[in-house]
Amino acid sequence: MSGFKLPPTAALESLVVFLWLLASFGKILSQENGFKVAMKEGSDAVLPCLISTAENIVEKIFDWEKDGQRVFIYRLGSHSNNGHTGQDEQFRGRVSHFQDQLKKGNASIKIQNVKMADSGNYSCIFPQLQLRETFYIQLVVERILKDRSGETRGASKPIITTPDKTKDQLLLQCEARGASPEPKVEWQDSSGKILPAEEPQVSERGGRYYVTINITVTKTGRYRCEVTQEELYHQIHSEALVFISEKLCENCFTRESLGWMSGTALAVFICYVVLAVLVFVSYKVLHSGLNSSACDPLL
Numbered sequence: 001m002s003g004f005k006l007p008p009t010a011a012l013e014s015l016v017v018f019l020w021l022l023a024s025f026g027k028i029l030s031q032e033n034g035f036k037v038a039m040k041e042g043s044d045a046v047l048p049c050l051i052s053t054a055e056n057i058v059e060k061i062f063d064w065e066k067d068g069q070r071v072f073i074y075r076l077g078s079h080s081n082n083g084h085t086g087q088d089e090q091f092r093g094r095v096s097h098f099q100d101q102l103k104k105g106n107a108s109i110k111i112q113n114v115k116m117a118d119s120g121n122y123s124c125i126f127p128q129l130q131l132r133e134t135f136y137i138q139l140v141v142e143r144i145l146k147d148r149s150g151e152t153r154g155a156s157k158p159i160i161t162t163p164d165k166t167k168d169q170l171l172l173q174c175e176a177r178g179a180s181p182e183p184k185v186e187w188q189d190s191s192g193k194i195l196p197a198e199e200p201q202v203s204e205r206g207g208r209y210y211v212t213i214n215i216t217v218t219k220t221g222r223y224r225c226e227v228t229q230e231e232l233y234h235q236i237h238s239e240a241l242v243f244i245s246e247k248l249c250e251n252c253f254t255r256e257s258l259g260w261m262s263g264t265a266l267a268v269f270i271c272y273v274v275l276a277v278l279v280f281v282s283y284k285v286l287h288s289g290l291n292s293s294a295c296d297p298l299l
Contacts (some may be wrong), residue, residue, distance in 0.1 A: 034136030041144045045111045047137045048122035054105040060129070062107050064095070064162035066122045066139075071095060072109050090117065114141045145228065145235040155179035155227045162240075169218045170242055175210070182209040183227045190222040220244045244258030 039045040047064070050058065054255065064071040072095045080087040081096060094112045108122055124135040132165050148154050152258040153177050164171040176185050187195045193197070197215040206212070217223060219242075226237040 034138065036138045036140065037115050038142060039139045040142050041111055042146070045114045045118070045141075047109050047111065047122055047124070047139065049107040049109070049137075050133045051105040051107070051126060051129070051133055056103045057105055057107060057126075060100045061127060063125045063127070064109055064122060065125065066118075067120050071111075071122065072097065074107070111139075116137070116141050116143065123183060143233040145230070145233055147236045148232065148234040149236065152232050152234055153180075154229050154232045155183050155236055157236055158185065158225045158227050158238045160225055160238050160240045163214075168244060170224075170244060171214060171216050171218055172223060172240060172242070173212060173214050174238070175212050176227045177210050178208040178228065179211070179227065180208045181229060181231050183211060183229045185211045185213045186226050186228075187213065187215045188224045188226055190224070192224075195223075217242055218244060246265060 035048055036049060037045055039057050049062075049064075059076050060074075061076065062074050064073075066183045069090065070086050072090050073084050074085050074097065075084060078084045079097065080092075087095075091111070095109055096112075097109050098106060107126075109124075111118060119139055119141045122137045122139060123193075124137070126133045149156070156178075159177065160171055161173045161175070163173050172187070174185060176183050176189065182204075185200055187197045189195055195215060197213050200211050200213040202209060202211050211280065213225070215223070222239055222241050224239045226235065228235045
């Protein structure tokens with residue numbers, strides 16, 4: 001059998017389950033000879049495989065392959081994640097199946113953290129069914145902007161310096177050095193919002209670009225200089241934590257000090273008053289007792 005056949009009514013429950021799984025992980029397009037699954041780089045991809053009879057396949061054999069590579073192997077309960085050997089190194093530790101769905105004929109798999117190298121044509125094969133079945137899925141991994149240091153000769157981390165500083169503001173300078181192709185350099189705040197900055201200064205030497213961009217900040221916070229090369233899908237950044245002393249009021253220290261001293265003096269005065277009252281009351285009580293004793297004729 002070639003391609004993907006719709007299962008009978010008894011399998012609709014399984015179909016709903018795995019379609020829900022698919023909707024949770026990406027975009028699936030039906031094709032004449034199978035499925036096309038489009039995913040963004042770094043996400044998880046579910047590749048669908050549901051046999052037409054929807055029979056229990058817990059004690060069956062099935063394989064997932066990609067252009068000659070062994071993606072996932074299942075043998076009567078033994079599989080690539082519990083000791084069965086033969087899985088290609090590229091997929092080791094990243095591919096899992098849905099154990100609870102096997103009894104419904106669902107042999108779909110999930111590939112974690114998909115990479116560009118994962119793009120290609122996959123097949124889900126049941127070699128020992130009464131009617132041999134094979135399902136075909138094309139996985140297309142779409143590139144995203146990310147730090148590709150080590151993957152490509154993209155820009156290195158930008159350098160942040162502080163050429164000028166005053167009490168209430170700071171000049172931040174960001175330099176992207178020796179990048180090719182020419183990068184876009186921007187300043188952002190901690191939430192990722194692009195900040196208005198001076199016009200970038202760009203120079204080129206030997207096919208490599210040197211970009212400098214300045215920004216003046218007046219608030220304490222974390223600032224990011226981001227370098228983007230869209231042609232390479234490469235994006236890298238550096239961050240700076242800035243502290244700006246903000247003068248809240250004139251002579252704040254003196255006022256706070258005077259307030260503290262006044263409060264302390266008042267507290268001490270109150271304590272003295274209370275103590276004096278207690279001494280006076282005690283004296284009166286004691287004096288009254290002595291007078292009573294002196295006037296008693298029986299003593």
